[in-house]
Amino acid sequence: MNLPNKLTMFRVILIPFFVICLLVPAFQNNIGQLVALIIFIVASLTDMADGKIARKYNLVTNFGKFMDPLADKLLVCSAMICLVSLDDLPGWVVVIIIAREFVISGFRLIASDNNVVIAASMWGKVKTVFQMGMIILILLNFSCLPTIASIILHAIIPIVIGITVVLTIVSLIDYLIKNKEVLKEQK
Incomplete structure (x- = not known):
């Protein structure tokens, strides 16, 4: 269990605390939302750090290859489901994003069965950066924000949501086109 893997597991451990801060009625206030925002930002930063450390110090492991993307999906999907529950994010956006994750995960499973590794694409x-940014912007939308900040966020959030959905679809198409050989029967 090297440092990158510990950071990945730390990200997974943060998820229930994030969910509690957003959804448990005792925490549903500006303080709970602020704590949830801080937890999400810390978790997102560990996503960037674990990969960079693993590559820089040659600490890439099979556990990390499997767990890092899973931790990212758990974090982002948990956050988006919470935001749908709070009526802060449209459900159809989350359905598109989660459907894409299932398709890519299935695609990667087929690829691994054929001894092919599908690396993350640009x-x-x-897409992941925009998803995390979208969640952060939505979480930033505190009820105690000054009026001008609230107006700006209300204008920016739908644009970022739209860009995120487009990037989600584009990244799916990119994966499928670049890796279409994976679906062909191996002999």
Whole structure:
């Protein structure tokens, strides 16, 4: 259990605390939302850190290859489901994003069965950054924000949601086109 893997597991451990801060009625206030925001930002930063450390110090492991993307999906999907529950994010957005994750996970499973590793693409990485950024912006939308900040966030959030959905679809198409050989029967 090296440092990158510990950071990945730390990200997974943070998820229930994030969910509690957003959904447990005792925490549903500006303080709970602020704590949830801080937890999400810390968890997102561990996503960037674990990969960089693993590559820089040659600490890449099979556990990390499996667990890092899973931790990302758990974090982002948990956050989006919470935001739907709070009526802060449209459900159809989350359905598209989660459907994409299932398709890519299935695709990667088929690939691994054929001894092919599908690396994360540039589109997939940009998509993840936008998903995390979208969640952060939505969480930033505190009821105690000054009026001008609230107006700006209300204007920006739908645009970021739209870009995130487009990037989600583009990254899916990119994966499928670049890796279509995976679906062909291996002999």
